[in-house]
Amino acid sequence: DTGVSQDPRHKITKRGQNVTFRCDPISEHNRLYWYRQTLGQGPEFLTYFQNEAQLEKSRLLSDRFSAERPKGSFSTLEIQRTEQGDSAMYLCASSRTGTEGNYGYTFGSGTRLTVV
Amino acid sequence: AQSVTQPDIHITVSEGASLELRCNYSYGATPYLFWYVQSPGQGLQLLLKYFSGDTLVQGIKGFEAEFKRSQSSFNLRKPSVHWSDAAEYFCAVGSRTSGTYKYIFGTGTRLKVLA
Numbered sequence: 054d055t056g057v058s059q060d061p062r063h064k065i066t067k068r069g070q071n072v073t074f075r076c077d078p079i080s081e082h083n084r085l086y087w088y089r090q091t092l093g094q095g096p097e098f099l100t101y102f103q104n105e106a107q108l109e110k111s112r113l114l115s116d117r118f119s120a121e122r123p124k125g126s127f128s129t130l131e132i133q134r135t136e137q138g139d140s141a142m143y144l145c146a147s148s149r150t151g152t153e154g155n156y157g158y159t160f161g162s163g164t165r166l167t168v169v
Numbered sequence: 170a171q172s173v174t175q176p177d178i179h180i181t182v183s184e185g186a187s188l189e190l191r192c193n194y195s196y197g198a199t200p201y202l203f204w205y206v207q208s209p210g211q212g213l214q215l216l217l218k219y220f221s222g223d224t225l226v227q228g229i230k231g232f233e234a235e236f237k238r239s240q241s242s243f244n245l246r247k248p249s250v251h252w253s254d255a256a257e258y259f260c261a262v263g264s265r266t267s268g269t270y271k272y273i274f275g276t277g278t279r280l281k282v283l284a
Contacts, residue, residue: 096272
């Protein structure tokens, strides 16, 4: 078990470009979460998957954002037509059903996006 | 609405001194409470958690926290701080709505340790 992996660690993109991030959760974890953390703030919930089903999306997730978890394993988060306000750390976390309250999530190291 | 407040944005302590980081929460039921630590450019590491039972919980790296329902607080403590403890600390409450287990985080407290 290598923990939650996120790729890339850093991404610099020009405004208007599309970017895609990948998250590989812990293998036996069926739940996967995306959070966004802007400078000086705590992480904020974006979306949640149970297996391959996306069960909840935050209002923070505009139409330019899309997340998938096609086979219930890894997940991708795509941002289309990036804006400078999208600059943030994007954190992925995973958990196993029924353990979130007891053990907490396991977070990845995040992908830091800078839009120039 | 659920919320978490960390009133101290920055705290500076000398190495070897004691530490207390404050956290207040607003939640309708018995909360699940967590403290996470984040080193620069890194993800979050779980320090400790509370969901029931003994209100004084022990965590990793010598940290402990005490749940006080009457004060809606979950303050983090360490008796003797080490230089490697310099990081940002986040308090979070676990909120279960519509079957989704979300965390609501505070804005964090950045800890600086003086040699």
